Amino acid sequence: xxxxxxxxxxxxxxxxxxxxxxxxxxxxxxxxxxxxxxxxxxxxxxxxxxxxxxxxxxxxxxxxxxxxxxxxxxxxxxxxxxxxxxxxxxxxxxxxxxxxxxxxxxxxxxxxxxxxxxxxxxxxxxxxxxxxxxxxxxxxxxxxxxxxxxxxxxxxxxxxxxxxxxxxxxxxxxxxxxxxxxxxxxxxxxxxxxxxxxxxxxxxxxxxxxxxxxxxxxxxxxxxxxxxxxxxxxxxxxxxxxxxxxxxxxxxxxxxxxxxxxxxxxxxxxxxxxxxxxxxxxxxxxxxxxxxxxxxxxxxxxxxxxxxxxxxxxxxxx
Amino acid sequence: xxxxxxxxxxxxxxxxxxxxxxxxxxxxxxxxxxxxxxxxxxxxxxxxxxxxxxxxxxxxxxxxxxxxxxxxxxxxxxxxxxxxxxxxxxxxxxxxxxxxxxxxxxxxxxxxxxxxxxxxxxxxxxxxxxxxxxxxxxxxxxxxxxxxxxxxxxxxxxxxxxxxxxxxxxxxxxxxxxxxxxxxxxxxxxxxxxxxxxxxxxxxxxxxxxxxxxxxxxxxxxxxxxxxxxxxxxxxxxxxxxxxxxxxxxxxxxxxxxxxxxxxxxxxxx
Numbered sequence: 001x002x003x004x005x006x007x008x009x010x011x012x013x014x015x016x017x018x019x020x021x022x023x024x025x026x027x028x029x030x031x032x033x034x035x036x037x038x039x040x041x042x043x044x045x046x047x048x049x050x051x052x053x054x055x056x057x058x059x060x061x062x063x064x065x066x067x068x069x070x071x072x073x074x075x076x077x078x079x080x081x082x083x084x085x086x087x088x089x090x091x092x093x094x095x096x097x098x099x100x101x102x103x104x105x106x107x108x109x110x111x112x113x114x115x116x117x118x119x120x121x122x123x124x125x126x127x128x129x130x131x132x133x134x135x136x137x138x139x140x141x142x143x144x145x146x147x148x149x150x151x152x153x154x155x156x157x158x159x160x161x162x163x164x165x166x167x168x169x170x171x172x173x174x175x176x177x178x179x180x181x182x183x184x185x186x187x188x189x190x191x192x193x194x195x196x197x198x199x200x201x202x203x204x205x206x207x208x209x210x211x212x213x214x215x216x217x218x219x220x221x222x223x224x225x226x227x228x229x230x231x232x233x234x235x236x237x238x239x240x241x242x243x244x245x246x247x248x249x250x251x252x253x254x255x256x257x258x259x260x261x262x263x264x265x266x267x268x269x270x271x272x273x274x275x276x277x278x279x280x281x282x283x284x285x286x287x288x289x290x291x292x293x294x295x296x297x298x299x300x301x302x303x304x305x306x307x308x309x310x311x312x313x314x315x316x317x318x
Numbered sequence: 319x320x321x322x323x324x325x326x327x328x329x330x331x332x333x334x335x336x337x338x339x340x341x342x343x344x345x346x347x348x349x350x351x352x353x354x355x356x357x358x359x360x361x362x363x364x365x366x367x368x369x370x371x372x373x374x375x376x377x378x379x380x381x382x383x384x385x386x387x388x389x390x391x392x393x394x395x396x397x398x399x400x401x402x403x404x405x406x407x408x409x410x411x412x413x414x415x416x417x418x419x420x421x422x423x424x425x426x427x428x429x430x431x432x433x434x435x436x437x438x439x440x441x442x443x444x445x446x447x448x449x450x451x452x453x454x455x456x457x458x459x460x461x462x463x464x465x466x467x468x469x470x471x472x473x474x475x476x477x478x479x480x481x482x483x484x485x486x487x488x489x490x491x492x493x494x495x496x497x498x499x500x501x502x503x504x505x506x507x508x509x510x511x512x513x514x515x516x517x518x519x520x521x522x523x524x525x526x527x528x529x530x531x532x533x534x535x536x537x538x539x540x541x542x543x544x545x546x547x548x549x550x551x552x553x554x555x556x557x558x559x560x561x562x563x564x565x566x567x568x569x570x571x572x573x574x575x576x577x578x579x580x581x582x583x584x585x586x587x588x
Binding site: 053073087 | 334337338341344345349414415416418419420421422423424425426582
């Protein structure tokens with residue numbers, strides 16, 4: 001099966017400034033790929049190169065099976081929501097979508113039908129005849145997603161789609177992202193700063209730093225590879241706290257043990273900060289140490305910010 | 319490794335130009351800016367026509383002179399409007415953040431630029447239509463109406479084509495909309511400046527060359543020869559060479575050659 005996106009050694013330089021140094025990746029059809037990276041990592045430039053807005057300085061890529069040497073053909077098969085996209089304030093939502101559908105070669109009638117269906121899909125059917133100037137930021141982002149879908153694309157690029165949105169707006173936009181992949185079967189490349197967005201929505205993640213891919217895999221694989229420390233909250237019987245603390249401190253891979261304030265029997269532990277010891281191994285060692293010490297274990301919860309730990313560990317100092 | 323991909327035939331809109339022109343005209347005329355500009359133009363041309371008509375009635379001005387003056391103002395202001403609209407065409411999209419989504423469509427950039435140019439020219443065409451009744455009123459009775467309107471239309475269209483094309487170049491290359499509009503206005507002033515030179519400076523080979531080489535002054539001079547001096551179209555056709563070459567060449571070459579320079583901006587994205 002042809003990969004939806006395939007890039008080999010793609011680089012983009014502005015004079016002496018290297019924005020993307022060596023982008024090599026392969027994204028399967030139907031995959032939702034999260035692209036993470038600190039500011040200036042090259043995420044937006046990478047997307048602009050892959051969407052043919054910028055020409056690569058070197059390297060080659062294909063999107064939806066089409067070589068980068070045929071940019072117009074790539075544009076025919078992709079949908080893009082650019083970062084901080086602007087909208088013509090004097091057009092209505094429907095006019096805007098009709099115009100873009102016609103630019104993709106649809107007849108007037110077909111463009112109108114596409115626009116109405118997409119407005120319905122993104123929950124803007126009742127505002128289709130209102131001027132875009134009257135739309136909230138969340139509505140504009142949803143309109144931008146609808147515009148990215150006017151040509152029924154095989155690959156959709158979303159650059160920071162939730163930037164500046166309130167939590168409700170973020171939830172709505174992410175629901176649409178999931179629908180694009182789930183119902184339309186399109187490949188989605190989602191660039192974002194919000195790690196939870198990636199954890200909840202992406203089947204795979206890459207981390208870019210200084211124009212290079214420094215991690216690539218599922219969220220679990222990236223976290224494991226990063227060997228980032230993870231913290232957890234442990235509850236034991238209050239009378240076993242001292243024994244549990246001593247056992248954990250002696251366990252390999254446990255970096256820190258401290259009492260959680262105000263909670264009898266609660267201990268905060270930090271795992272996996274030992275070089276060469278994976279987080280999973282540390283976790284097993286900690287549980288085994290508690291069982292060996294005959295500690296009454298009530299609960300052991302690993303805290304959720306797993307990808308953020310890996311992200312920070314990998315991009316530290318950038 | 320080279321990622322070759324699969325060669326797939328292009329599927330572009332059959333006429334991206336027509337789609338762009340239609341939307342640009344809608345934005346210009348239904349969005350309100352075009353109508354507001356034309357209202358201003360109508361007020362200006364009304365004032366000019368009133369003043370020239372009253373001066374003619376008082377025998378301060380020849381009837382032919384009043385027609386020529388009104389026509390020249392209409393050509394100058396109509397072409398100015400086309401220039402300003404074209405100067406905003408690309409830099410305005412860039413500034414409003416709407417350029418990237420337009421560049422992401424499969425429409426050829428040449429067609430897109432040509433569509434923008436055509437929409438900008440519509441301002442001149444409507445300005446000319448507005449001018450028609452004023453010229454008819456001022457020129458009636460001396461058998462000048464047809465000739466004056468035809469000359470004004472041809473020369474005005476060539477000058478508007480030239481200026482709008484120049485405006486489009488500025489808009490493609492300018493770093494901001496403000497720069498594009500400011501340079502366009504300065505350029506227009508520079509092109510019209512020779513018409514304000516004293517008659518002595520306009521004589522001699524250097525003055526003649528300056529007037530003939532500048533499409534704006536050459537065009538206005540030609541209109542004067544036809545309307546005021548009553549010359550035949552063929553008599554002073556050499557004055558039409560510069561506006562014709564500049565107008566037609568610019569309108570064809572600018573969309574073709576500027577297409578490759580349409581960019582989001584220098585170093586955009588990082």
